[in-house]
Amino acid sequence: MRRHRIAAIPADGVGKEVIPAGLRVLEALARRDGGFALDVETLPWGSDYYRQTGVMMPEDGLETLRGFDAIYFGAVGDPDLPDSVTLWGLRLKICQGFDQYANIRPTRVLPGLTSPLRQVEPGDIDWVIVRENSEGEYAGHGGRAHRGHPEEVATETSIFTRAGVERIMRVAFDIARSRPRKLLTVVTKSNAQKHGMVMWDDIAAEVAKNYPDVTVEKELVDAMAARMVRKPASIDTVVATNLHADILSDLAGAVAGSLGVAPTANLDPSRRAPSMFEPIHGSAFDIMGKGIANPVATFWTGAMMLEQLGEDAAAKALMRAVEQVCADGVFTADLGGTADTETVTRAVIAAIEGANAPA
Template sequence: MKMKTHKIAAIPADGIGPEVIDAGTQVLGALSDHLGTLSFDITRFAWGSDHYKAHGVMMPEDGLDQLKSFDAIYFGAVGAPDVPDHITLWGLRLPICQGFDQYANVRPTRIIPGVNTPLKDVGVGDLDWVIVRENSEGEYSGNGGRTHKGLPEEVGTEVSIFTRVGVTRIMRFAFAMAQSRPRKLLTVVTKSNAQRFGMVMWDEIAAEVAQEFPDVTWDKMLVDAMTVRMTLDPQSLDTIVATNLHADILSDLAGALAGSLGVAPTANIDPEGRFPSMFEPIHGSAFDIAGNGIANPVATFWTAAQMLDHLGEGTASAHLMAAVDRVCAAGILTPDVGGSATTQEVTDAVIKAIRGRNSLG
């Protein structure tokens, strides 16, 4: 069988980003060596807050052009305590998401063996969600401004933008995602009782798109009530679609309910395949533990599995996640999920599991 090479742009960026991306690339290399059917040509880009402090920008002006030729982007984390958050986010991550029209943000959540969950009486297999987040408009469209800055009459506006094109395409993506899963169940998150224009249109388009997927059972949930349902009745949920802001918040709750943000992955997808999609762990830069060697790499491994699925490497993805499950079930865990292992120890154990070795310690 001919080996397929995938060109990957790695952007470790800030905080624990370099540590977890290094762990992820080690695991990808082990997969390549073990399976013998795929390889990775990884190019690293030293963009982020250090680049900003040296050059005044988070990435070069031609950054998107440099990334266009890659098959996928493997992203670490962005954010630094000495650089304002709106600069780090709007200077690197969001320009890539918006510039490459990665309008579908996909955040799976499940309880990994060996990882304790705060949910009482919920175990492995009882919580298995995919949150689909609209990733290009809504509350994070960047539309708005400030006037009379510093004066008593200062005004700041943040305009949520909902377009028929944007809402329709994310609804179709979410319904198709639900259709592909065994339960064929979708929950549409809304807040149309209080937001009576954009969110009412969101609800109406959801009902229209539902007609195209008669085999998908769907319901609608106000976002505040959704937090209660996720906590008290998690088994009633499967696939979830929400706006940019609502899904951002709910997916952090989902990660916490599964045990830790350190095990939560993200894919920023251009479903049409016009541009490279971007894959990143959900946990952020976590500067409080950066450099201590204890960052949880599991989210980054799961993110790599999402990337492999996107690249058509389903066998490699399944092999990777089976190795991750085996390692976590063996109790080889970082401190955020109750273990004492280092980032490298977890990585080494996953590599051993990929290679099929019986002893993981």
């Protein structure tokens, strides 16, 4: 039997609700499949851990995680703590520490869901947004001086390296090549940012020479946001900087129905370190503890984790179960339904257990 070691980090807010739900679904899938097992260790890191210890994760946390095959992550953020503590002390510490430079965010309108966009038919939205995840606008380079004085100044410097841009472009081109349309849109803001963004455009053109079968487009980020709303069927694979893709992928989740169905993977394509898989929706403290958090994004994220682990058949079986439940109208409130987290989780497990074993 194939065994995979999984580090589960529910962390903050609804992460503590959806990660346990996701683990139950994955365990049901492993039982049904019979060919693999998940050895899960749940780590208590996050904002509550910070209140107890003064750190979001132990000093040797990365070394602890290095022994796992994948990381299943809930959400980070606490309204009573600054993001500079929570985000930088846990999620970004893991992403940057393991050089998880490729953030992959697929978007589809799942069966039974309705996009808020008018005249969007099933299949009109089927995107993959590739986000550079290690540098750019979130490089953390900058500072503040003369705090509290009229002359106070803050700098936030975007860092773009040739190595960083080339490698994310290769990931994006490879994904575009693997999809039927073989279409890649390179998103920048090179009309206003004439250094880093122009370098992005230049490197994209250089890498494109190695992918003659991929059609390449250029789009400014503001125009891309409008295009996602006005002409969603014209989009396939998108690559953008850390900040731009962060914003565009949240918009993508919204036009697909809800951020509650939006998954993501933080990948180290070299596989030198474990990759991390997390739903996009964040800690959502406004609904924490109410039992109504949408677990679909966490399930879809779990399917992406299974793909990375080489369990492709199981990943497809999981998505079939999720799509069946959505098509049956078992929705949480964010999708206009009345089901709670537990009801959706049980429905997906029932769909897995009632299905034929993955082929």
